[in-house]
């Protein structure tokens with residue numbers, strides 16, 4: 127029975143989610159603030175942690191950092207309002223497994239928990255057997271799309287995959303950097319050997335050396351057994367280092383040695399181990415800037431940058447968005463046992479007009495949630511998040527010019543008023559509900575209603 131910890135300051139919500147999970151055969155526990163959660167995590171082993179993003183005593187990202195320091199391998203699922211989607215995307219970079227948006231749909235949470243547990247299982251079998259295929263059969267399906275921008279990238283992938291060149295993949299979070307590197311591995315001569323992915327953003331300095339290079343027994347407190355590092359686990363295959371810019375200078379030195387001399391040394395060890403691994407690194411920052419700031423070693427940068435791929439953000443992939451939407455529709459139908467075959471053109475139009483800060487990952491989540499809530503045979507706009515359903519009208523350059531005298535504040539206030547009005551209409555002027563959706567407290571909402579002379 128898997129053990130789940132729910133962290134949320136709303137006790138009613140906790141009780142509801144807890145009883146739902148207990149019915150689904152989980153061993154579920156609840157705590158209501160960060161302090162209690164840290165204590166619980168230190169005292170007991172949980173298989174999965176679900177945490178609210180806004181807690182009374184700490185912000186979600188700081189809590190995530192603390193959790194990852196204590197239990198780096200336990201998947202953390204973030205529960206967040208859509209208004210915080212950009213921060214949720216950052217949380218994924220920092221090692222959260224996934225986010226689900228509030229109001230929470232229990233079936234969506236359940237599907238996400240099961241996916242997380244399966245992925246932990248996959249990693250465990252990798253640690254045991256030293257092999258990892260590129261996902262369970264059929265689970266890795268790479269969609270290329272037909273946009274001109276991605277066709278060029280695809281050509282480059284075909285060219286570079288069979289070589290042994292190190293690759294640096296650049297792109298915003300969720301654009302599919304790991305997916306691209308899996309594809310490269312599949313198309314390489316190393317495809318019968320393991321593909322190992324490491325999220326450097328989720329590793330503390332202390333953990334990084336042992337995770338990458340392994341450690342010998344007794345080399346530090348807690349090193350009760352000898353451990354293989356991922357360089358050894360990936361022997362003969364491909365090692366994907368996500369968020370490479372996060373590695374400390376000390377680890378960068380060791381990594382340089384591993385790539386130049388093809389030798390590593392375990393933490394606390396005194397012998398060298400030969401390694402044969404192809405390196406693919408990913409970053410969503412401009413590493414040359416980190417080099418000029420002296421934070422990233424220039425020699426390592428050149429070493430990993432033998433070939434560079436720039437993955438475009440989803441908003442720049444035009445017609446690919448529709449292809450991805452239908453792909454995720456199919457996957458969601460399989461996962462949720464639904465049978466929705468079509469997506470309304472209105473929905474596709476809205477997708478094309480949205481900025482997708484979380485990129486492909488966000489589209490996948492939006493699709494899954496909408497499929498879950500859809501009652502009709504075709505997916506309509508009703509179950510899309512407000513940000514996508516009611517896009518903010520951006521003033522055209524002409525009107526901005528016309529409005530030169532208007533202070534920026536006035537423009538923002540206009541948008542704020544529009545959003546409040548729309549939300550109030552949507553919830554039939556129930557102010558508590560509106561405040562919850564807008565992610566502000568009721569007092570702030572009352573003040574805004576007064577400030578903007580909104581009639582309620």
Ligand SMILES: Nc1ncnc2c1ncn2[C@@H]1O[C@H](COP(=O)(O)OP(=O)(O)OP(=O)(O)O)[C@@H](O)[C@H]1O
Nearest residue numbers: 218219267268269299300301302303304305486487
């Ligand atoms: N080409 C693709 N075909 C199908 N699904 C994709 C593709 N690219 C990305 N995805 C989906 O989007 C999710 C996020 O992709 P991925 O983890 O590769 O992004 P990333 O850029 O490495 O993100 P991060 O920087 O946050 O680690 C994947 O789990 C997958 O479901």
